[in-house]
Amino acid sequence: MISLYIDWNVSPEIFNLGGISVRYYGLLFALAFIFGYKVEEKMFQSEGLSQKWLDKLWIYVAIATVIGARLGHCFFYDWDYYSSHPLEIILPVRFEGGFHFTGYQGLASHGAAIGIIVGLWYYSKKVSKKSIFWILDRAVVPIALAGFFIRMGNFMNSEIIGAPTAVPWGFHFLRVDDSEWIKAVFSTEQITQYLKDGIIAKTRTGLHFLRHPAQLYEAICYLISFAVLMHLYWKTKVKEREGYLFGMFLVLIFTARFIIEFFKEVQEPWEAEMALKMGQWLSIPFVLFGAFMIWYSSRKKVKAKN
Numbered sequence: 001m002i003s004l005y006i007d008w009n010v011s012p013e014i015f016n017l018g019g020i021s022v023r024y025y026g027l028l029f030a031l032a033f034i035f036g037y038k039v040e041e042k043m044f045q046s047e048g049l050s051q052k053w054l055d056k057l058w059i060y061v062a063i064a065t066v067i068g069a070r071l072g073h074c075f076f077y078d079w080d081y082y083s084s085h086p087l088e089i090i091l092p093v094r095f096e097g098g099f100h101f102t103g104y105q106g107l108a109s110h111g112a113a114i115g116i117i118v119g120l121w122y123y124s125k126k127v128s129k130k131s132i133f134w135i136l137d138r139a140v141v142p143i144a145l146a147g148f149f150i151r152m153g154n155f156m157n158s159e160i161i162g163a164p165t166a167v168p169w170g171f172h173f174l175r176v177d178d179s180e181w182i183k184a185v186f187s188t189e190q191i192t193q194y195l196k197d198g199i200i201a202k203t204r205t206g207l208h209f210l211r212h213p214a215q216l217y218e219a220i221c222y223l224i225s226f227a228v229l230m231h232l233y234w235k236t237k238v239k240e241r242e243g244y245l246f247g248m249f250l251v252l253i254f255t256a257r258f259i260i261e262f263f264k265e266v267q268e269p270w271e272a273e274m275a276l277k278m279g280q281w282l283s284i285p286f287v288l289f290g291a292f293m294i295w296y297s298s299r300k301k302v303k304a305k306n
Contacts, residue, residue, distance in 0.1 A: 004168045004169045005168065005169065005170045005171065005172060005198055005210055006169075006170075006171050006172070007171075007172045007174055007201060008158065008171045008172060008173050008174060008175075009174035009175060010024075010156060010158075012024055012025065012156055012157045012158070014027065023156075023157075024153060024156035024157070025153035025154070025156060025157050026153075027153075028149045028150065028152050028153035028156070029149065029150060029153055031149050032145070032146035032147075032148075032149035032150055033058065033062065033146070035142070035145060035146075035149070036058075036142035036143065036145055036146045037054075037058055037142070039141060039142040039145060039230075040054060040057065040058070040138065040139070040141070040142045041054055043138055043141065043233065044138075053127060053128055056123065056127050057120075057123060057127070057135070057139065060119045060120065060122065060123045060127075061116060061119060061120070061139065061143070063119065064112075064115040064116045064118060064119025064120070065112045065115060065116055065119075066115075067115050068111045068112045068113070068114050068115015068116060068118070068119075069108055069109065069111050069112035069115065070089070070090075070111070071089070071111050071115070072108030072109075072110050072111010072112065072114065072115070073108040073111060074089045075111070076108055076110065076111065076278055076282065077108060077267055077278060109147070109150075109257070110279070110282040110283070110286075113286065116139070116143065117132075117136070120132060120135050120136055120139055123135060131242050133242040133243035133246055133293075133297075134242050136243070136245075136246040137239055137242060137243065137244065137245040137246050138239075138245075140229065140245060140246055140249035141226065141229045141230060141233055141245065141249075142226075143249070144222055144223075144225045144226035144229055144249060144252075144253065145222070145223070145226040147218075147219075147222035147225075147226075147253065148219050148220075148222040148223045148226065151215050151216075151218045151219035151222060152215070152219050154215045155213070155215035155216060155219065158173045158174075158175040158176055159215075160214065160215055160264065160267075161173050161176055161211050161214065161215070161264070161265050162211040162212025162213055162214035162215075162217075162263050162264055162265060163211065163212055163214075163262075163263055163264060163265050164178075164209040164210065164211055164265075165210055165211060165212045165263075166199055166210065167210075167212065169213070170199075170210035170211055170212060170213070171210070171211055171212075171213045172201040172208045172209075172210060172211070173208060173211055174201065174203055174205065174208055175205075176208065176211075177205055177206035177207070177208070178200075178206065178207050178208050178209045179206035179207040181209075182200060182207045182209060183207075191207075198210070211265070212263040212264070214260055214263050214264045214265075217260050217263060218256065218257070218260050221252075221253075221256035221260065222253065222256070224252075225249065225252040225253055225256070228248070228252060229245060229248065229249060229252075232244075232245060232248065233245060238297075241297040241298065241300050242297060242300070243293040243294075243296060243297040244293065244294060244297040244298065246290070246293055247289075247290040247291065247292070247293025247294040247295075247296075247297060248290065248294060249290070250286045250287060250289060250290025250293070251287055251290040251291055251294065253286075254283040254284075254286040254287045254290065255283075255287055257279060257280075257283045258279075258280050258283040258284070258287065261276075261277045261279045261280045261283075264277070264279075267279075
């Protein structure tokens with residue numbers, strides 16, 4: 001089999017001017033909101049909806065995403081630490097071992113999903129005065145596209161990496177040092193052979209195992225989900241069945257997430273002892289609720305337009 005593996009050593013930083021750093025993740029995060037806004041704008045215009053509704057919607061989504069993603073990481077993935085350092089949940093600093101500015105490095109997509117649902121519930125009560133499912137149906141389409149950009153940002157950061165693999169399209173993430181793990185698991189003879197086969201790469205920073213590009217798998221799935229939702233919104237009448245697009249979004253996104261978790265490296269050591277990873281356990285209720293929403297909304301008759 002021909003090996004197509006790639007040595008990935010892209011710097012997360014695009015450029016640095018006078019101590020001001022511009023990073024790929026920040027750029028892609030900004031693009032997620034810009035393109036998402038434009039998609040939503042077209043949808044609102046097609047339905048004759050207020051521009052003020054649109055502007056407020058994205059303010060609510062932005063705030064809810066950041067808060068939900070941050071709390072999701074702290075509570076779902078690293079509660080042992082944050083339960084003893086509660087101030088660090090809301091402050092972008094770390095006090096342990098001295099004062100360090102870290103930024104909000106821990107963000108969880110399941111937490112973001114919960115945050116967005118709560119934020120849009122509040123929006124539906126205070127702004128649109130419409131059903132929560134009505135606004136969710138219109139919000140999830142650009143949110144799926146945003147997921148694509150964010151996972152590409154993770155890829156540029158060499159984070160949320162895939163599990164070790166021998167597939168010919170694997171990546172050597174050269175910014176991730178696997179030396180200690182490789183030496184603990186494999187014999188010297190095995191390492192020598194893997195180096196010859198390209199499964200392990202050796203650089204001045206250490207040894208690097210061939211890994212699944214899980215960020216790309218997920219980004220592609222989100223882009224496909226966006227295309228499916230766009231087709232359903234523009235080419236069918238399902239948007240008239242409140243909750244259908246929202247349910248389809250949950251099923252598409254979190255089914256993909258559940259499957260791709262099998263190809264990801266564990267995010268926390270304690271996950272290795274679980275039958276399923278935390279991301280998979282958290283995905284199951286979203287998929288089930290999404291399936292229920294598709295079934296429930298499909299029972300509603302679409303009103304004929306005069």
